[in-house]
Amino acid sequence: MRITQSMITRNLLSYINNARQSMSTNQSAIASGKELTSSSDDPVKFSMVTRFKEAQKRNEQYLNNILNAQGWIESTTAIIEDLYEYSLNAKDIAQQAADSSQNADNRATLAQKLNTMIQEMVGLANTQYLGKYIFAGTQTQEEVPFSYDGNAVTYNGNSDYIKRRAAENFDVTINIPGSELTNTNLFENLITLRNALLNNDQTAISQSIDELEKSANNIMSINSQLGSLKNQFELTKNRLEASNTKLNSFISNLEDVDLAKAITQYNSEEIIYKAALQTISDTFNLSLLNFLQ
Amino acid sequence: MAITTIFNISKQALLNNQSAIDTTAKNITNINTEGYKRRRVETSNYLGMGQVSNNLKQDDLCRIQNTFIDHRLLIEQENLGKYETNKMLLKNIESIFGEPLDSGLGNIMLEFWNAWNDLANNPESQTAKTVVKDKAVMLTNTFNRLYTDLHDLQEQIGLNINEKINEVNQLLQQIDSLNRRLNAHSSADLLDQRDAVIEQLSKLVDINVRKNSNHEVTISLDGQILISSNYSTKLVSTVSYKNGFSVYEFRLENGQTPLNIDGGSLGALLEVNNQNIPDYIDRLNTLATTLANRVNQVHNLGYNSYGENQVNFFVPNVQRAADLQVSADILKDASRIATAQSSGSSGDNTIALAIYDIQNEKLIQGTTLSDFYGSLISNLGSQVREAAFLTESQTKIVENLQNQRDAISGVSLDEELAALIQYENAYTAASRLIQTADTMIKALLDVI
Numbered sequence: 001m002r003i004t005q006s007m008i009t010r011n012l013l014s015y016i017n018n019a020r021q022s023m024s025t026n027q028s029a030i031a032s033g034k035e036l037t038s039s040s041d042d043p044v045k046f047s048m049v050t051r052f053k054e055a056q057k058r059n060e061q062y063l064n065n066i067l068n069a070q071g072w073i074e075s076t077t078a079i080i081e082d083l084y085e086y087s088l089n090a091k092d093i094a095q096q097a098a099d100s101s102q103n104a105d106n107r108a109t110l111a112q113k114l115n116t117m118i119q120e121m122v123g124l125a126n127t128q129y130l131g132k133y134i135f136a137g138t139q140t141q142e143e144v145p146f147s148y149d150g151n152a153v154t155y156n157g158n159s160d161y162i163k164r165r166a167a168e169n170f171d172v173t174i175n176i177p178g179s180e181l182t183n184t185n186l187f188e189n190l191i192t193l194r195n196a197l198l199n200n201d202q203t204a205i206s207q208s209i210d211e212l213e214k215s216a217n218n219i220m221s222i223n224s225q226l227g228s229l230k231n232q233f234e235l236t237k238n239r240l241e242a243s244n245t246k247l248n249s250f251i252s253n254l255e256d257v258d259l260a261k262a263i264t265q266y267n268s269e270e271i272i273y274k275a276a277l278q279t280i281s282d283t284f285n286l287s288l289l290n291f292l293q
Numbered sequence: 294m295a296i297t298t299i300f301n302i303s304k305q306a307l308l309n310n311q312s313a314i315d316t317t318a319k320n321i322t323n324i325n326t327e328g329y330k331r332r333r334v335e336t337s338n339y340l341g342m343g344q345v346s347n348n349l350k351q352d353d354l355c356r357i358q359n360t361f362i363d364h365r366l367l368i369e370q371e372n373l374g375k376y377e378t379n380k381m382l383l384k385n386i387e388s389i390f391g392e393p394l395d396s397g398l399g400n401i402m403l404e405f406w407n408a409w410n411d412l413a414n415n416p417e418s419q420t421a422k423t424v425v426k427d428k429a430v431m432l433t434n435t436f437n438r439l440y441t442d443l444h445d446l447q448e449q450i451g452l453n454i455n456e457k458i459n460e461v462n463q464l465l466q467q468i469d470s471l472n473r474r475l476n477a478h479s480s481a482d483l484l485d486q487r488d489a490v491i492e493q494l495s496k497l498v499d500i501n502v503r504k505n506s507n508h509e510v511t512i513s514l515d516g517q518i519l520i521s522s523n524y525s526t527k528l529v530s531t532v533s534y535k536n537g538f539s540v541y542e543f544r545l546e547n548g549q550t551p552l553n554i555d556g557g558s559l560g561a562l563l564e565v566n567n568q569n570i571p572d573y574i575d576r577l578n579t580l581a582t583t584l585a586n587r588v589n590q591v592h593n594l595g596y597n598s599y600g601e602n603q604v605n606f607f608v609p610n611v612q613r614a615a616d617l618q619v620s621a622d623i624l625k626d627a628s629r630i631a632t633a634q635s636s637g638s639s640g641d642n643t644i645a646l647a648i649y650d651i652q653n654e655k656l657i658q659g660t661t662l663s664d665f666y667g668s669l670i671s672n673l674g675s676q677v678r679e680a681a682f683l684t685e686s687q688t689k690i691v692e693n694l695q696n697q698r699d700a701i702s703g704v705s706l707d708e709e710l711a712a713l714i715q716y717e718n719a720y721t722a723a724s725r726l727i728q729t730a731d732t733m734i735k736a737l738l739d740v741i
Contacts, residue, residue, distance in 0.1 A: 004703030005324055007696045014692055039392055039674025040384070040681065047671040050392075050399060054663060057403055061410050068414045132417055132640060138633070140640030141417050162640055165410065165649070175640075288707040292714070 012280045019273040026266045029257045036255040049254050056247045059240045062167050066237050069164040069174045073226055073233070075129045076176060080223045086121050087186055087216040090114060094193055094209045104200040111197035115150075118190050122148045125181060137177040138162055145178045146187075153187035155179060166236045172229065176222055184218035185211065296737070299730040306723035309334070313716040320704045328489035330356045330702040332481060356481050358702045360504075363488070366694045367495040367502060371556045373687045374496035378561035380680035382450065386565075386573060387677050389442045392670050398435050399666055402584075405432045406652045413645035416632035417598075426619065426627040429606070433617045436581045440615040443574055444538070450566045451539050454530065457497055457559045458543075462527045464494045468512065469525035475508040476522070484508070498528075499556025515552045517545055528552075536613075538571050569676075574614070576669050581614035583656050588648055595631030595644030602636070604629050 029035055039046045096102070097110050125135050125146045136145035136157030145157040159179035163171040181187075189211040196204035313334045323329040335355050391397045408428040412421040471487040474480075491510070494500055503511045505522065512520040519526055527546040532539050541563055543552040554560045585607035592606040608618040622629050633641035657665045 002700045002703070002705055002708070004699045004705040006703045007699045010692060010695060010699075014688075036393075038387060038677075039670045040387055040677035041674075043671040043674035043678060046393070046674055047667050050667055050670070053393075054399075054403060057407070061407050065410065065414055130415075136640070138638035138641035140638075142637060142639065158638060160638060160641060162642065163646065164414065165646060168653075171646075288710040292710065 008283060012276065012283065015276045016273070016280070019269060019276055023266065023269045023273060026262055026269060030259065030262050030266060033257055033259075034255050035257050045254050049251055052247050052251050052254075056244055056251070058168070059244050059247070062165060063237060063240050063244075065164050066166055066233050066240075069166070069172065070230070070233055072129055072134070072174055073230055075127070076134055076174075077223065077226045077230070079124050079127055079134065080176070080219060080226065082124055083121060083181075083186065084216060084219045084223065086117055086124075087212060087219055090117060090190055090193065091209060091212040091216065094205055094212055097197055098202060098206045098209060100202065107197040107200050107205075111194050114190060114194045114197065118153070118187065118194070119148060121187070121190075122146045122153060125178065133157070135176060135178040135181055137175070137179070146181075148187075152191065153182075155182045166233065167240065170236070172232065174229070176226075180222065184215045184222070186215040186219060189215050296730055296733055299726060299733075303723050303726040303730065306726065307720060310716045310720040310723060314713065314720065317709050317713050317716065320709050321706070324704040324706060324709075328485055328492065329704070330358050330481075330485060330488075331704045333357060356484060356702075359698070362694060362698050362701065364502070366691070366698060367492065367500075369687065369691050369694055370492060371495045371499050373684070373691050374558040375556050375561045376680055376683040376687050378558035379565065380677065380684045382446075382561065382565040383569070383673070383677045383680050385446055386443070386569065387673055389439065389446065390670060390673065396435070398439060399663065399670070401428075401432050401435045402652075402663060402666070404428050406649055409645050409649040412630070412632060413642040413649055416642040416645055417639045419628065422627040422630045422632075425630055426623055429619045430624075433607070433619055436577070436614040436617045439577055440574065440613065443570055443577070444615075447539060447566055447570045450562055450570075451532070451541070454541055454559065454562050454566065457562065458528050458530055461494065461497050461559065464490055464497070465512075465519055465525055465527065468494070468510070469520055472509045472520065472525075473523070479508045495557065497557045498554055498559050515554065517548065517550065517552060519545070535571070536574075538574065540567050540571075573669065573673070576665070577614045578612065579657060580662060580666055580669075581617045582611055584651075584662055585609075585611055585617055587651050587654070587656055591644060591647050591651065592631055594634070595647075596633045596636040597629050597631040598639055599629065600636040601629065602631065604631060606630070 028037070036042060036046055036049060093110050093114055097107050126144050127134050132140035133145050136142070138160040139145070139157045140162075143156040145155060147154050147156060155178045157178045159177045161173040161177065162175040164174050166172045189208055193205065193208040193212065196208060316332050316334050320331050333355050392399055394400070405425075405428045408421075408425045412418070412425050415421045467490050468487060471483055471490065475483050475487065487510070491500075491502055491512070494512075495502075498514060500519070501513045503513075505511060507522070509522050510520065511518060511522070514528075518524070519528075526548075528543055529546050531542050531544070533542070534540070543554055543563075544550060545552070554563055586609075589605050589607055589609055593603050596602045597604060604622055605620045606623055608616070608620050611617050632643075632645040633639065634643040635641065652663060653661060655661055660668070
């Protein structure tokens with residue numbers, strides 16, 4: 001084959017250009033730490049990374065939901081525990097008052113005490129978390145859920161549940177509607193006891209001890225319900241966090257540059273580039289012209 | 294045989310070698326001229342007794358070329374032009390979509406859904422509603438921007454197409470005038486010039502070149518003749534609009550049949566303009582309208598804090614991504630965003646959750662919205678990658694052919710220098726002949 005000047009120039013320029021190009025690709029990969037900077041770098045890997053990243057963001061969202069729900073459940077639990085304390089105290093009062101040694105005056109004093117307790121408990125049941133009534137069903141910002149007129153405690157909310165998304169296809173009910181509190185008959189039994197105390201009715205007082213016991217147990221079962229909910233959230237949270245760690249390493253494997261490899265490659269490309277430059281300066285000086293006198 | 298014949302032969306040798314040196318000089322001068330084919334003086338075996346040689350004429354200069362390689366080169370250049378332009382344009386589209394940046398549609402959609410999730414955590418919150426509204430505005434802006442950018446790109450391509458057509462027509466004119474001059478009288482310089490122009494033209498459109506016996510060429514495009522002996526025509530384009538997007542068609546100035554151009558950079562421009570961009574716009578429109586309709590459908594069922602239902606979240610019945618807007622009601626007052634299934638329960642987040650769940654619904658061709666968008670992006674990525682790959686390999690092919698052509702037609706400096714010395718020596722020898730003849734005649738005259 002005849003080798004002509006234009007061929008030499010064209011080929012050398014093409015080598016230099018190629019070396020420069022792969023150097024620049026490697027350079028930007030090293031600088032950015034990423035191998036995938038656009039879909040066209042590797043469409044398959046890119047779409048995988050996109051999906052993983054979406055899953056990761058979704059998990060973060062769920063974790064956020066769980067955090068939010070945990071706050072709500074913590075404050076619900078605190079109130080339920082307080083209500084349980086109160087119901088035990090009320091039972092103590094009933095037992096104390098059921099004693100035949102007690103007279104009407106003593107019982108009236110206890111009735112006074114009990115009435116204050118009822119008011120405090122209604123106050124507890126009307127607690128707000130971040131400006132929302134905890135025991136109002138979904139009517140979190142409408143009327144005060146429990147009202148007490150001295151004769152009866154009325155529930156004004158609804159019995160709807162509030163759900164939180166804890167994971168994909170996994171909704172968790174986080175609220176205890178006030179109707180469930182009403183169903184424990186706690187307030188009803190307390191008022192019955194108070195009236196019995198006011199009426200100095202020893203039989204009715206004795207009867208209410210058992211009723212209060214039942215109510216206290218009902219409250220306790222709500223509490224354990226919340227406890228298992230807490231566990232559920234904790235488990236889901238751990239699972240989501242583990243899954244995110246895994247996703248992170250998948251993403252990193254797919255899109256991050258293997259620095260050792262990239263730098264080694266860059267160095268060898270640099271050598272090739274220098275060699276190409278050296279060849280050009282040598283070749284261009286080669287000519288018959290140099291040898292003709 | 295007369296001694297004077299030696300004078301004649303020697304004179305001829307002097308002229309021949311002078312001409313050869315002249316040609317060498319020409320070769321060296323044009324060593325870097327693109328498209329220049331090296332020349333060689335054709336000398337025939339002269340000179341028997343009593344024969345008279347003619348002086349060398351320019352016609353006897355031979356252009357060294359291999360027409361097969363030249364022809365292949367034309368075709369491959371045409372492909373290279375197409376792939377290069379294709380790659381450039383598709384890369385442009387890719388950068389318009391701008392994935393995987395935070396400002397990319399994929400991320401903005403995700404943020405929009407996440408805002409609904411945050412609202413579901415806090416359906417009473419005015420702030421959460423405002424965030425949903427703001428994210429929705431970002432979403433519609435992104436859809437609008439993508440549509441406008443693609444539309445603008447198409448307009449740019451339209452301008453480019455017109456420029457290329459002008460270029461094609463100018464080149465055709467040049468070829469026509471060279472054709473006419475070559476018909477009158479053949480010249481190596483003109484042939485070189487015409488080859489260069491044809492090469493330029495082949496980068497633009499997929500022409501077919503045929504050489505005629507009388508140094509003229511016939512050039513045709515999609516089976517229709519652009520240039521032949523004493524004939525030339527022009528390319529004209531017509532634009533029609535479909536859904537606000539331009540569709541270019543070509544025909545000959547004096548013909549009606551539409552031309553199918555699918556090679557060269559003009560072919561690539563045409564393909565991206567008429568097919569790729571409308572296709573991406575179409576998918577963008579599908580995505581935008583499906584999303585808006587579904588969100589509206591769910592949102593209409595819900596009640597907001599004013600107790601209203603049947604409030605549209607997006608402007609309803611939109612056909613194009615460019616027209617996607619958050620409805621005026623919501624823009625004015627974010628509290629009108631519905632979160633509840635029934636009125637009068639501000640803690641109810643059923644609707645907010647249902648809207649958050651739309652992202653998991655298989656709404657378009659059995660895929661979710663984000664998967665539909667994801668496949669658009671990976672489709673685009675593959676196209677860019679393919680175009681880049683083709684450009685790279687085609688560059689190699691063209692380079693290889695150029696090398697093959699240069700191996701035959703290119704000028705080698707070493708060769709020319711060697712020839713120079715060769716001709717120089719021959720020239721010296723010829724002058725020595727004259728000297729010898731002179732001495733011979735002198736010797737004869739001395740005898741007298």
